[in-house]
Amino acid sequence: MAALGTYAHVRDLALNLTSRELKGKYKRSVLGWCWSLLNPLATALIFTMVFKVFFQAPNPSGEPSGLSNFPLWLLCGLLPWNYLANSLNGATESLVANANLIKKVYFPRQVLVVANVASWMVPFLIEFGVLALLLLAFGNFVLPWLPVVLVLILVQTSFVLGIGLILGAVNVYFRDVKHLIAIVLQALFYATPIVYPLSLVPVRAVLFGLDLPVRSLYRLNPMVPMVEAFRDVLYDLRLPPFGDLVYVSAWGLGCMALGQLVFRRLEPRFAEEL
Amino acid sequence: MSGLAVSVKGVSKRFRLYHERNQSLKASLVRGRRSRYEELWALRDVTLEVREGTTLGLIGRNGSGKSTLLKTMARILRPDTGRIVVDGRLSALLELGAGFHPELSGRENIFLNGSILGLGRKELKAKFDDIVAFAEVEPFIDTPVKDYSSGMYVRLGFSVAINVDPAVLLVDEVLAVGDEQFQRKCREKFADLQAEGRTVVIVSHDLGAVRDVCHEAALLEDGRLEQTGPVGEVIDHYLGRVHHDRLDDGSLGARWGTGEGGIERIEVLEFGGGPAARLRTGDPVVFRLHFDTTEPIERPVFTLTVHTAGGVHVTAPNTRDAGLVPDEVKGRGHIDLRVERLLLVPGTYDLGASLTDYTGAYQYDVRHRAFRFEVVAGSPAERHGVMSLGGRWEGLPLER
Ligand SMILES: Nc1ncnc2c1ncn2[C@@H]1O[C@H](COP(=O)(O)OP(=O)(O)O)[C@@H](O)[C@H]1O
Ligand SMILES: [Mg+2]
Numbered sequence: 194m195a196a197l198g199t200y201a202h203v204r205d206l207a208l209n210l211t212s213r214e215l216k217g218k219y220k221r222s223v224l225g226w227c228w229s230l231l232n233p234l235a236t237a238l239i240f241t242m243v244f245k246v247f248f249q250a251p252n253p254s255g256e257p258s259g260l261s262n263f264p265l266w267l268l269c270g271l272l273p274w275n276y277l278a279n280s281l282n283g284a285t286e287s288l289v290a291n292a293n294l295i296k297k298v299y300f301p302r303q304v305l306v307v308a309n310v311a312s313w314m315v316p317f318l319i320e321f322g323v324l325a326l327l328l329l330a331f332g333n334f335v336l337p338w339l340p341v342v343l344v345l346i347l348v349q350t351s352f353v354l355g356i357g358l359i360l361g362a363v364n365v366y367f368r369d370v371k372h373l374i375a376i377v378l379q380a381l382f383y384a385t386p387i388v389y390p391l392s393l394v395p396v397r398a399v400l401f402g403l404d405l406p407v408r409s410l411y412r413l414n415p416m417v418p419m420v421e422a423f424r425d426v427l428y429d430l431r432l433p434p435f436g437d438l439v440y441v442s443a444w445g446l447g448c449m450a451l452g453q454l455v456f457r458r459l460e461p462r463f464a465e466e467l
Numbered sequence: 468m469s470g471l472a473v474s475v476k477g478v479s480k481r482f483r484l485y486h487e488r489n490q491s492l493k494a495s496l497v498r499g500r501r502s503r504y505e506e507l508w509a510l511r512d513v514t515l516e517v518r519e520g521t522t523l524g525l526i527g528r529n530g531s532g533k534s535t536l537l538k539t540m541a542r543i544l545r546p547d548t549g550r551i552v553v554d555g556r557l558s559a560l561l562e563l564g565a566g567f568h569p570e571l572s573g574r575e576n577i578f579l580n581g582s583i584l585g586l587g588r589k590e591l592k593a594k595f596d597d598i599v600a601f602a603e604v605e606p607f608i609d610t611p612v613k614d615y616s617s618g619m620y621v622r623l624g625f626s627v628a629i630n631v632d633p634a635v636l637l638v639d640e641v642l643a644v645g646d647e648q649f650q651r652k653c654r655e656k657f658a659d660l661q662a663e664g665r666t667v668v669i670v671s672h673d674l675g676a677v678r679d680v681c682h683e684a685a686l687l688e689d690g691r692l693e694q695t696g697p698v699g700e701v702i703d704h705y706l707g708r709v710h711h712d713r714l715d716d717g718s719l720g721a722r723w724g725t726g727e728g729g730i731e732r733i734e735v736l737e738f739g740g741g742p743a744a745r746l747r748t749g750d751p752v753v754f755r756l757h758f759d760t761t762e763p764i765e766r767p768v769f770t771l772t773v774h775t776a777g778g779v780h781v782t783a784p785n786t787r788d789a790g791l792v793p794d795e796v797k798g799r800g801h802i803d804l805r806v807e808r809l810l811l812v813p814g815t816y817d818l819g820a821s822l823t824d825y826t827g828a829y830q831y832d833v834r835h836r837a838f839r840f841e842v843v844a845g846s847p848a849e850r851h852g853v854m855s856l857g858g859r860w861e862g863l864p865l866e867r
Contacts, residue, residue: 201587209582213568213575220570297565298583299542461545464538465482 203301210308215315229316230323233271237264240271240388253390258430260333268324269427270387270420273345276317277353277416278378283309284357285364285371292467302460306361310354314346328427338426341433345422348445352415355448362459365466385416415444471554472635472666473517473540478549480510480535480690509535510546511690517635517683519554520664524671524681524698526705529723531687533670537561537637540668555634555666558584560641563624569613573604573623576612580627594630601652602626618826622649629656636660639670646826647788654680672721672835674702675780706778720819720836728760728767728796729832730820735840738805747845748812748855754804756820763797766825771804774836776815781853792825810855811842 219225241264244250252261260266287309288295288302295302321342328335335342364370386394396408411417419441422433483504509532517523525533538544540551541559566583567576577598581591599605602622604615612620625641657680660667671677677684677698684701686693694701734755737743743752754771770785784804786792817836823829849855 202582202585205588206582209579213571213579216575217568217570291566293562294566294583296543297562298559300583300585464543 203304206300207304207307207311210304211311211315214308214312218312226316226319230320233268233275233320236271236275237267240267244388250389253428255333255429256431258333258428260328260331260428262331265324265328265331265333266424266428267388268327269424270385272317272320272324273349273420273423274382274385274387274416275320276313277349278382279313280310280353281357281360281374281378282371283313284353285360285374287357288361288365288463289368289467295467296464302463303358303456306357306456307354309361310350310357314350318346324427333428333430335427335430338430341426342423345419345426345441348442349419351445351449352419352441355445355450355452358452358456362456362463365459365463381414381416384411384414385420387420391417391421415441470519471516471552472519472521473515473554473668474550474552475513475515475536475540476550476552478510478513478536478539478546478551479508480532480539480544481547482507482509509690510539512549513687513690513692514549515685515692515695517666517668519666520661521683522661522667522669522681524669524677524684524701525687526671526674526677526684526702527687527693529721532690533687534561534639535690536687537639537668537670540635541637553635556585556632557635557637558628558631558633559637559639560625560628561637561639563621563628563641564612565624567612567620567624570611572611573599573608573615576623577627580624581631584628584631586631590632598623598626598630601630601656603649616826617824617828618646618649621826621828625653629653629660633665635666635668637668640672672723672833673780674706674778675774678702678778702778706776720817720834722832722834722837724822724830724832727762727831728758728764728822730756730769730822730834730837731759731799732757733771733818733820733834733838735818735838736803746809746840746842748810748842748849749808749845749847749857752806752809754806754818755801756804757799757801758796758822759799760797760831763795764822764824764831765795766792767796767831768792768823768825768827769802770821770823772819772821772835773811774817774819775853776817776839779853781811781816787825808857809842810857812849812851812853812855813842813844814853815839815841 219228222228224231245263250263252263253266254261255266284306287305291305294305325335325339360370360374391408394408394411396406397404398407399405400407418433418437422437422441425431425433484507485504513532513536515536525536527533535544537559538561539546540553541557541561542551543559543561564576564580566580568579571579577595578588578591581594581598582588586594599608602619602625604619604623607615607619612623615623621641629636657667661680667680669677669681681698683696684698685695686701686705694704734757735743735746736753736755738751738753740753743750746752756769756771758769768785768787770783772783773781775781786802816839818838818840819833819835820837821833822831823833824831844850847855847857
């Protein structure tokens, strides 16, 4: 086979599909790309209102950075979360939305999921750049920490990609997946310390008459150490606990491997099931 | 080099036909597993070889598995048994412009579609001008393709696919699109590809075209490979069978289309309106196409086709070439083609008819050889070939 399936071809294809997704996203909207920035800012504003004005929550203070700013603290967790949620929603639909292509042309189908995740990564990186500038403006010198951030983004991407491959492939057979994932993501949003600090989760508590190590159970959710790690690096300016990094990396690699496995099993019959 | 471009060995393909096609978890939970389905073998143990540099025509009735075979060759479908080996880069023209994004410009879509079909960025850059020129869309290259006419759309799709530079090209029924001029260009391009020694596999209902273009043909019947060999033999065998079928059930030839509207019936009438009992060369005759539509059809084109019983395509007058394009037709009705002198020589002829959109790309109904009639000797009293020129000899030194 001359070109099909070679690395260069797959890369070109992924880039082209990504740019198609990106161009499609903001076509015909007046503010276009600005929405990518306005959305998280609006969310940050809403949660700041709720937590600062209504609940009178104290500002989390950065240790050792000394930063004390609720909206920035919120954005450090919110942006990675949005990247995860958008990518998983998008990846779930990515194969069904391209049914016509899958039925008429052969190409490595994984590229569709990859391109979709990549098309959410681009706005995420832009938002991230703006957040980094804001942090700098508020006196947090984040520049030396950026390599760690890149590693975190990489780990989260492989996590998202692995799960996205599974969701996209299963959604070809069961279209319920997209409804299910919306609910799961909503639950997960509140099971992750994004709008509240981890310290609010009790270490132990009695639930259903059982004395449970609630905090440890809570931390099984890989997005908990993930979001905490992003905050450690960006808000507090400190290295995340080594154990956490190993834990999330294991999730990233595990999901990626499982994603490949499931996708390859389900891939051969995509063209006829769609 | 084995000399084989495509080798299909013992390929079977099974589809699942779901009784209740709601892909929901609830349905599967209720039933325990996924919805119940019946199996349909679209291909059964097909073994076929296509030698390098030859053009093979796949023929057979609707549903006989031609498209399925092509899609397994293109790796879009995976066979349940057997193996397919393709030597060299393959490009499949199953649908022109599949993967075009309506909001993107022609230029952006060329790069997108090209990379989907397997071309690298560099190759595409080198071929860009050729692609645009062949599709004849230069002035609109930066316009979103959603504003293209359907003719421009398929031309661009064809142009990208054909420029992939495939060693093996698979074509499914897409050649009958676009206007006459573009079709001629496509045929020339095909001749070029054949001359360059590319391998081509074509699925087409147009047996005349298959006979013209292909070296060999393969006849599929109900998923089985019935016959392969030189194109003439296979087509004759097939036509013999089609005729038997027609005699069996009255009037049936191949028929396909999207179905929003259809040609219900074809009648052959005398000028007065009564059915023509017997037609002689030179007689006046009216061909009446009865149509019925379930939805209004915009800018329709009606075509009448005439084939000899042997499969030679005689002529295909259509309303677009005649400059008659109504804004729309809807409901039931009929149109007539009045012929002052029927210039067919004595023989057996088959009529077909089609209803398409203005470009011919969108086919509502195509009926292939649906009505058979006989022509007997009349005036001019010619007997050879398929038709008379209707001329008169003059100038011979004949005694009066
Ligand atoms: N995706 C599919 N799912 C179920 N049945 C299919 C599918 N595609 C084709 N078939 C069935 O397989 C048979 C062969 O179809 P096809 O290859 O399209 O025939 P042809 O191209 O010769 O008209 C038909 O009975 C058709 O209904
Ligand atoms: Mg077909």
